[in-house]
Every structure is written in C-alpha cells, then in structure tokens.
Amino acid sequence: MNVSEALATRKTCRAFKDTPVSEALLREILTTALRAPSGGNLQPWRVYAVTGAVQQAIVDEVQEKMKTTPRGEGAEYHIYPPELTEPYKTRRFQVGEGMYAALGIPREDKAARLTWFARNYAFFGAPAALFFTMDRQMQEGQWSDCGMFMQSIMLLAREHGLHTAAQEAWAVWTPTVVKALNIPDNEMLFCGVAIGYEDESHPIASFRSERVPVDEIVSFHGF
Numbered sequence: 137m138n139v140s141e142a143l144a145t146r147k148t149c150r151a152f153k154d155t156p157v158s159e160a161l162l163r164e165i166l167t168t169a170l171r172a173p174s175g176g177n178l179q180p181w182r183v184y185a186v187t188g189a190v191q192q193a194i195v196d197e198v199q200e201k202m203k204t205t206p207r208g209e210g211a212e213y214h215i216y217p218p219e220l221t222e223p224y225k226t227r228r229f230q231v232g233e234g235m236y237a238a239l240g241i242p243r244e245d246k247a248a249r250l251t252w253f254a255r256n257y258a259f260f261g262a263p264a265a266l267f268f269t270m271d272r273q274m275q276e277g278q279w280s281d282c283g284m285f286m287q288s289i290m291l292l293a294r295e296h297g298l299h300t301a302a303q304e305a306w307a308v309w310t311p312t313v314v315k316a317l318n319i320p321d322n323e324m325l326f327c328g329v330a331i332g333y334e335d336e337s338h339p340i341a342s343f344r345s346e347r348v349p350v351d352e353i354v355s356f357h358g359f
C-alpha cells in the first residue's frame with residue numbers, strides 16, 4: 137500500500153471486530169510512526185496503549201459513571217471552539233447528519249443518537265486503543281506535532297490492514313483515564329485512538345465523510 141492509498145482508505149472507523157491486535161504489531165507501528173516530525177525534535181507526545189482487562193475496566197467504569205454523569209467529568213481543553221462559526225459549524229453538522237443517515241437514526245430520535253455516541257466509550261468495539269498525552273508545558277506547536285504523530289500511526293495502521301478512530305470524546309473522562317493508567321499530574325490527556333479490524337458488515341462501514349474542494353481552502357500564489 138502506498139501513501140496515497142493509505143490516505144484514501146483511512147477513515148474514522150466506528151465499528152470494529154473483536155479480533156485482537158498484538159503488542160508486537162502495535163510496537164512496530166508505533167516505532168515506525170516515531171519518525172514523525174516535531175518542532176525542535178521535542179517528540180512531545182506520550183502514549184498509553186491498552187487492551188484486554190485494562191481497556192475493559194476503563195469501559196466498564198465510564199459506562200457506569202455515564203448513568204449519573206452522562207456528559208462526563210470535563211475535558212481539560214476546549215474540544216471545539218466555544219462559539220463555532222461558519223463554515224465550520226455546517227461542516228460539523230453535515231458529518232453528524234451523514235453518519236446518522238447511514239445508521240438510519242432520524243434527528244428526532246435523540247435517545248438513539250445518544251446511545252450511538254456512547255459507543256465512543258466502548259472504543260466502537262475495538263480490541264485495543266492508544267491514549268495520547270502531552271506534558272502540560274507544551275504549547276500549540278506541540279499539539280500539532282502530536283497530531284502528525286497520530287496521523288502517522290493511523291496511516292501505518294492501514295498498511296497493516298487495520299483501521300482507527302481518533303477519539304477526543306475520551307477527553308471528557310480525563311480523571312477516570314488518568315487514574316486507570318497512572319498518568320502523572322504533569323501530563324494532559326489529549327485524545328484516544330481506537331485501533332483494530334473493521335466490522336465491514338456494520339451499516340456505519342459504508343459511511344464516508346466529505347471534504348471541501350481544494351480551491352476552497354488553498355490559494356495559489358506566483359505559480
């Protein structure tokens with residue numbers, strides 16, 4: 137698989153099979169992804185890889201807590217800008233509507249939408265996941281570095297027949313994840329990434345998000 141194919145086939149996978157992902161395979165992907173660039177070569181990221189009983193304990197705890205605290209414990213950063221304006225608002229709305237259309241869940245069925253959203257907290261069925269943290273001293277530039285590292289992992293996953301789902305949704309359960317994984321105080325939880333093999337028989341598997349045309353976001357100068 138070449139880079140273009142990895143990019144074209146990477147998507148947020150929201151239905152995984154329970155086929156395990158070995159530590160050896162994750163190590164290989166992570167080792168290769170560590171070639172990702174970072175400003176000043178700070179390599180500002182930390183990764184906590186989970187599977188099996190450790191992963192299940194986090195899922196169970198969050199599922200239990202959601203009964204009384206459905207919105208979570210609170211993220212330490214703004215997942216989205218507090219006042220999202222156009223054109224971003226519409227893009228966000230459209231991807232949500234597209235996803236729920238693929239699932240056959242209408243707008244009025246808030247309960248079904250919430251139930252689907254809560255699958256985030258079961259890693260969409262993935263048998264393994266990565267949590268990304270960064271030292272609190274890091275700034276905007278280092279968040280971008282972490283994103284490049286994550287994308288490198290997600291593309292390499294494709295090369296190995298795996299799919300991924302980046303999940304900022306986990307940020308709202310920061311205290312639970314921090315405690316479960318003994319994450320030190322100086323680190324801030326950024327994001328989870330579910331990883332595994334896609335359940336191609338699930339209705340969500342056919343969903344692909346849209347992109348704006350290149351001329352809407354690029355201006356070419358001096359060509």
Ligand SMILES: Cc1cc2nc3c(=O)[nH]c(=O)nc-3n(C[C@H](O)[C@H](O)[C@H](O)COP(=O)(O)O)c2cc1C
Pocket residue numbers: 146147148149150231256301302303304305306327344345
């Ligand atoms: C940093 C990051 C965090 C994300 N968090 C979530 C999440 O918590 N739950 C979810 O369903 N999708 C999440 N997504 C997926 C985006 O919604 C998705 O990337 C976007 O709609 C484009 O679709 P695609 O990834 O399938 O191409 C996240 C993506 C990124 C890059």
